[in-house]
Amino acid sequence: MPFKKLHSEIKEKLAELEISTPTLFQTKSIPVIKSGANVFCAAPLGSGKSTSLILTTMHKLKCEEVGTAPRAVVLVANNERAAELNDAFFKFTRHTSLRVYACDDKQHIDLLKSEIFEGVDILILTPKTMNKLLLLEGVNTTQLKIFSIDDASFLADNASYTALMAITQSIHKCQYVIYSEKIDPLLKRFESYFMQYAKKIVIK
Structure with missing residues (x-):
C-alpha cells in the first residue's frame, strides 16, 4: 500500500480526509516517484x-x-489551474x-518576486511566469528537489x-515528473533533454 510508506503527517491527513484506498494509478506511481527517478505518469x-x-x-x-528558496515547482496551464x-x-x-504559493499571472512581476523572496517551499505557476522570474533573477532554483508538470497537454502551445x-x-x-492523459510524441521529445532515463507509468 503506497500510503503506508508516506510521511507520518501525510498519513494523518489522509485518515482525517477519510482517504484509505489508493487508486490503481496511485498504487503504481507513488513508489516510483518516491524512488527519485524522472517519471512520465x-x-x-x-x-x-x-x-x-x-x-x-x-x-x-x-x-x-526549509530556508527561503523553493524546493518544489509545479507548472500549470493557467491561473485558474494554479x-x-x-x-x-x-x-x-x-x-x-x-x-x-501560487503565482497569479495578472500580478506585477515585482510583486511576485517579493512574495517568493519571503520564503516558499512549493511554487505553482505557468511556464511563462517561471521563465520571466528566472530572467529577472526572481526565483532561486538551486534548492529544487522536484519539478512537476500538471496535465502536460498545455505544452502543445x-x-x-x-x-x-x-x-x-x-x-x-x-x-522531473510529468503528468498527462497519454504520453504523446511531444512529451517523448523531452527524453533527449531533461527526462533522461525516465520511467513510465501508464494506466489506460
Missing part, C-alpha cells in the same frame, strides 16, 4: 494524478519548511509548516513549450 481523468502529485511533493519535502491546485494542496498542507525548455536549461539537478 499517464492516466485518464479521475485517476488520482493531482493527489499523487501533492502527496509525493509533500513527502519529498518531509512536510516541513488556484485550483493551490486549494487542493491547502487541504493537505494546512497543519504543516510547508509554504505553498508553442510559447509554453519554449518557456519550459528555457526553464529546464537553468536547473542543474532535479527530479
Whole structure:
C-alpha cells in the first residue's frame, strides 16, 4: 500500500480526509516517484494524478519548511489551474509548516518576486511566469528537489513549450515528473533533454 510508506503527517491527513484506498494509478506511481527517478505518469481523468502529485511533493519535502528558496515547482496551464491546485494542496498542507504559493499571472512581476523572496517551499505557476522570474533573477532554483508538470497537454502551445525548455536549461539537478492523459510524441521529445532515463507509468 503506497500510503503506508508516506510521511507520518501525510498519513494523518489522509485518515482525517477519510482517504484509505489508493487508486490503481496511485498504487503504481507513488513508489516510483518516491524512488527519485524522472517519471512520465499517464492516466485518464479521475485517476488520482493531482493527489499523487501533492502527496509525493509533500513527502519529498518531509512536510516541513526549509530556508527561503523553493524546493518544489509545479507548472500549470493557467491561473485558474494554479488556484485550483493551490486549494487542493491547502487541504493537505494546512497543519504543516510547508509554504505553498501560487503565482497569479495578472500580478506585477515585482510583486511576485517579493512574495517568493519571503520564503516558499512549493511554487505553482505557468511556464511563462517561471521563465520571466528566472530572467529577472526572481526565483532561486538551486534548492529544487522536484519539478512537476500538471496535465502536460498545455505544452502543445508553442510559447509554453519554449518557456519550459528555457526553464529546464537553468536547473542543474532535479527530479522531473510529468503528468498527462497519454504520453504523446511531444512529451517523448523531452527524453533527449531533461527526462533522461525516465520511467513510465501508464494506466489506460
